[in-house]
Amino acid sequence: MATEAANGGALLEVEGVVKRFGGIRAVDGAGFDVAAGSITALIGPNGAGKTTLFNAITGFQRVDRGSACFAGEEILRLPAYAIARRGMVRTFQITRALAAMPVIDNMTLAATDQPGERFRNLFFRPGAVRSREREVHAQAMELLEVFNLGDLAADYAGTLSGGQRKLLELARALMTRPRLLLLDEPMAGINPTLGRRLLDHMQRLRREQGMTFLFVEHDMEVVMNHSDRVIVMAEGKVIAAGEPHQVREDPAVIDAYLGGPA
Amino acid sequence: MTSLPLAVSFEAFTNLGFWSGVLVTAGIYAVVALGLQLNVGYTGIINFGQAGFMAVGGYSMAILVLEAGLSFWLALPAAVLITMAFGVLIGLPSLRLRADYFAIVTLAMAEVVRLTAQNARGLTGGNKGLYCEFEGVNQTCFDDSWRSVSEWMLGVVENFWSDPEPLLPLLLVIWATVAIGAIGLGYVQKTPWGRVLRAVREDEDAARALGKNTLLYKLQSLAISAVLGAFAGFFLALFLATIHPDDYEPIVTFFAFGVLILGGLASYRGVAIGAILLWTLLEGTRFVELPISEEKTAALRFAIVGAVLIGLMAFRPQGLFGKREEMVLGD
Numbered sequence: 001m002a003t004e005a006a007n008g009g010a011l012l013e014v015e016g017v018v019k020r021f022g023g024i025r026a027v028d029g030a031g032f033d034v035a036a037g038s039i040t041a042l043i044g045p046n047g048a049g050k051t052t053l054f055n056a057i058t059g060f061q062r063v064d065r066g067s068a069c070f071a072g073e074e075i076l077r078l079p080a081y082a083i084a085r086r087g088m089v090r091t092f093q094i095t096r097a098l099a100a101m102p103v104i105d106n107m108t109l110a111a112t113d114q115p116g117e118r119f120r121n122l123f124f125r126p127g128a129v130r131s132r133e134r135e136v137h138a139q140a141m142e143l144l145e146v147f148n149l150g151d152l153a154a155d156y157a158g159t160l161s162g163g164q165r166k167l168l169e170l171a172r173a174l175m176t177r178p179r180l181l182l183l184d185e186p187m188a189g190i191n192p193t194l195g196r197r198l199l200d201h202m203q204r205l206r207r208e209q210g211m212t213f214l215f216v217e218h219d220m221e222v223v224m225n226h227s228d229r230v231i232v233m234a235e236g237k238v239i240a241a242g243e244p245h246q247v248r249e250d251p252a253v254i255d256a257y258l259g260g261p262a
Numbered sequence: 263m264t265s266l267p268l269a270v271s272f273e274a275f276t277n278l279g280f281w282s283g284v285l286v287t288a289g290i291y292a293v294v295a296l297g298l299q300l301n302v303g304y305t306g307i308i309n310f311g312q313a314g315f316m317a318v319g320g321y322s323m324a325i326l327v328l329e330a331g332l333s334f335w336l337a338l339p340a341a342v343l344i345t346m347a348f349g350v351l352i353g354l355p356s357l358r359l360r361a362d363y364f365a366i367v368t369l370a371m372a373e374v375v376r377l378t379a380q381n382a383r384g385l386t387g388g389n390k391g392l393y394c395e396f397e398g399v400n401q402t403c404f405d406d407s408w409r410s411v412s413e414w415m416l417g418v419v420e421n422f423w424s425d426p427e428p429l430l431p432l433l434l435v436i437w438a439t440v441a442i443g444a445i446g447l448g449y450v451q452k453t454p455w456g457r458v459l460r461a462v463r464e465d466e467d468a469a470r471a472l473g474k475n476t477l478l479y480k481l482q483s484l485a486i487s488a489v490l491g492a493f494a495g496f497f498l499a500l501f502l503a504t505i506h507p508d509d510y511e512p513i514v515t516f517f518a519f520g521v522l523i524l525g526g527l528a529s530y531r532g533v534a535i536g537a538i539l540l541w542t543l544l545e546g547t548r549f550v551e552l553p554i555s556e557e558k559t560a561a562l563r564f565a566i567v568g569a570v571l572i573g574l575m576a577f578r579p580q581g582l583f584g585k586r587e588e589m590v591l592g593d
Contacts, residue, residue, distance in 0.1 A: 060470075060471075079470075080471065081475045084470070085473040090471050091471075092468070096471070098460070098461050098468060099464060100460075100463075100464055100587060101464060105457055109461050109474075114454045117454045117458055117474075122449075122450055133454065158587075173472075
């Protein structure tokens with residue numbers, strides 16, 4: 001399903017990324033492309049280096065070597081916030097709901113182009129701040145409704161269930177209107193009904209807004225049915241990449257998962 | 263006197279001088295604690311260096327007046343800018359550290375400032391402190407300009423109060439500053455800027471992942487707090503009519519933290535009321551008469567205040583005005 005989407009060139013090109021922790025090479029020369037408008041899955045056994053690679057390309061972890069081009073620009077040495085501002089936004093494996101802030105503030109926080117985030121504008125452009133705030137609030141409520149969180153807007157995020165927090169984090173990331181959304185195990189810890197909603201929403205965003213997704217996932221059914229391309233990592237390297245059905249039959253992948261002879 | 267344990271003379275509490283002293287001190291600590299509230303309560307950065315910022319502000323002002331011959335009214339904004347720049351300078355390398363390491367750096371910074379003031383005698387007068395400069399028969403003091411304003415204000419008050427309290431003008435200026443500071447900070451806290459600060463407090467990585475330059479916000483928070491520290495430094499210098507290294511010991515910062523804990527985290531109103539309560543308690547316990555020596559009574563005062571703070575932590579950890587949800591909710 002949905003294999004035709006990889007139409008444009010690569011939105012993200014990662015090459016030869018190396019990240020060592022002491023003597024261990026957590027990421028050992030990994031490279032891959034993410035095509036614009038695609039839904040790409042990143043899979044691999046535990047300890048393959050998926051999350052480290054995620055952290056590296058989003059600026060949360062300094063790398064030892066390698067490059068990553070996002071929309072034609074080298075981003076690997078940029079600070080995390082600058083990468084996010086360029087339109088490549090991530091979520092975390094362990095949810096990072098801002099617990100002691102209301103749900104709605106979690107959402108409005110993420111909006112871009114809010115002049116009120118600059119201190120001086122609070123005093124010199126209060127009108128612009130207020131009008132942008134109204135727009136942002138409306139967008140936030142709309143998105144919360146999509147994720148069934150509308151009724152909880154005024155509650156502290158810390159009172160939400162694990163699954164609701166996961167949805168909130170996704171909705172919050174969408175508030176930034178990203179070009180590429182990186183999701184670290186979006187399905188982990190949420191019930192299948194919510195998971196389906198989330199997947200449907202991903203498909204719709206890709207279809208309607210041309211948004212691109214890269215996600216780490218362990219649920220093979222989700223990976224096989226909902227992604228256009230699958231990248232397989234093992235021991236810090238990319239060992240296979242291709243369409244789901246190709247990857248599934250790749251002997252290297254089967255070895256990595258079943259622990260056959262290397 | 264010695265026969266009655268725990269006798270309290272209530273005379274002091276009807277004494278205007280007692281209350282004006284308490285309110286001036288409480289006001290100065292409220293200004294300090296407003297900055298701490300912004301840092302600790304709303305940004306999640308633990309600043310143990312407020313006494314250092316007070317010293318930088320106070321000394322800069324006095325040195326500019328006495329040594330550089332600047333007018334008091336120009337020295338004030340100049341000292342504010344110097345303190346702010348100093349805050350940014352300290353924050354730039356250290357705010358990248360984890361919260362607890364940052365706290366240590368700020369504490370050390372404040373001590374470096376104090377010890378420098380103690381030893382750079384040529385500039386700061388060392389342990390003699392700073393007050394007036396003599397040139398022949400002419401005497402210039404750093405607070406000359408303030409005292410003429412103060413006298414003018416007292417003259418106005420005398421129209422309807424024959425014998426006004428001499429501290430009244432300073433008291434009014436300090437509490438006007440507290441009010442403006444609390445209202446101003448309360449306003450910016452409700453804006454998108456304040457929202458980013460709270461996000462930094464909650465989870466800095468999450469804020470960075472959403473494109474917020476968290477270092478910049480932490481620097482701004484520290485700079486504003488340093489400015490409030492500078493103001494508190496001015497007020498303390500005007501109140502004591504001298505600037506002495508001993509007045510900027512770390513205990514000053516910790517009393518301000520006492521104010522913060524009493525008033526409650528994430529509440530600016532709490533800071534003002536917490537400051538009044540803490541200083542009423544600290545000064546009021548002076549008048550508790552016990553059958554023990556005076557030094558022991560003095561030490562006991564701090565024990566009593568400590569016990570009150572511990573009791574508060576146990577039974578009302580959010581302080582008097584803090585929001586409980588913002589303290590107990592976590593991932």
